Amino acid sequence: MGRVTGEIEAPRAIVAGSIGILGGTFDPIHVGHLAIAEEVREALGLARVLFVPAPRPPHKPGVPLAPAEDRAAMVRLAIRGNPAFEASPVELDRPGPSFAADTVEVLAAHERAEGREPDLTFILSTEALAGLETWHDPERLLDACRLAVVPRAGRGAEGPGWLSERFPRARAVFLDGPDLAVSGTAIRRRVALGRSIRYLVPDAVIAYIADHGLYTEAALSSTASPRRIARS
Numbered sequence: 505m506g507r508v509t510g511e512i513e514a515p516r517a518i519v520a521g522s523i524g525i526l527g528g529t530f531d532p533i534h535v536g537h538l539a540i541a542e543e544v545r546e547a548l549g550l551a552r553v554l555f556v557p558a559p560r561p562p563h564k565p566g567v568p569l570a571p572a573e574d575r576a577a578m579v580r581l582a583i584r585g586n587p588a589f590e591a592s593p594v595e596l597d598r599p600g601p602s603f604a605a606d607t608v609e610v611l612a613a614h615e616r617a618e619g620r621e622p623d624l625t626f627i628l629s630t631e632a633l634a635g636l637e638t639w640h641d642p643e644r645l646l647d648a649c650r651l652a653v654v655p656r657a658g659r660g661a662e663g664p665g666w667l668s669e670r671f672p673r674a675r676a677v678f679l680d681g682p683d684l685a686v687s688g689t690a691i692r693r694r695v696a697l698g699r700s701i702r703y704l705v706p707d708a709v710i711a712y713i714a715d716h717g718l719y720t721e722a723a724l725s726s727t728a729s730p731r732r733i734a735r736s
């Protein structure tokens with residue numbers, strides 16, 4: 505277990521072949537996601553960060569979500585221009601629930617097939633970490649990768665002690681920042697109310713949301729609009 509403090513230091517040298525994985529619903533992707541990916545990438549010297557949209561997140565059963573193809577399209581728009589960021593279709597291509605343990609194993613197998621020893625870091629917030637015991641086969645996930653845990657404004661205070669008590673074999677790094685109080689829930693609510701989401705979401709994603717009529721009051725409340733709101 506390690507801790508990276510919020511002191512501003514020079515970036516770590518890039519570790520060839522190292523990969524960060526940020527899974528999520530990205531409904532929509534926002535600056536909170538982008539900032540944690542960039543922070544972990546620099547702090548750990550990751551060569552790449554994969555953004556992995558989940559079509560059917562197991563921890564959000566029955567929650568209405570924008571269609572997976574719209575969420576994935578917004579991810580691609582948001583990361584355009586950062587050569588270290590990539591969108592991964594690994595969960596979109598797989599039927600059934602999107603379990604992180606399966607995703608990481610698929611990515612590890614891909615690395616081995618390419619002749620590389622997998623060097624995988626799964627990025628998640630303290631809020632997500634607090635639910636780790638309820639995840640599908642967390643031990644299998646923890647065997648296949650290390651964790652990079654970032655704070656999430658006021659949600660979940662679980663730290664290295666909490667993790668090692670429950671999962672002694674876990675390899676993890678805890679970061680102090682960035683701590684941006686942005687959420688997909690708040691973005692959707694703002695759009696529905698006609699409020700601005702400028703500077704909370706990349707401009708290209710704002711344009712996509714407007715062009716596709718996502719998150720309007722009608723889209724959020726309508727179950728008769730399956731094209732725009734799919735159920736997981």
Ligand code: ATP
Nearest residue numbers: 527528529530536628629632656684686687688689
């Ligand atoms: P929603 O509000 O719809 O539940 P969300 O903003 O939490 O969405 P997800 O796609 O579910 O977004 O999040 C993916 C991962 O990114 C999770 O580990 C989540 O905790 C983390 N995350 C999202 N926003 C932030 C943020 N502002 N700061 C730190 N971590 C974040």
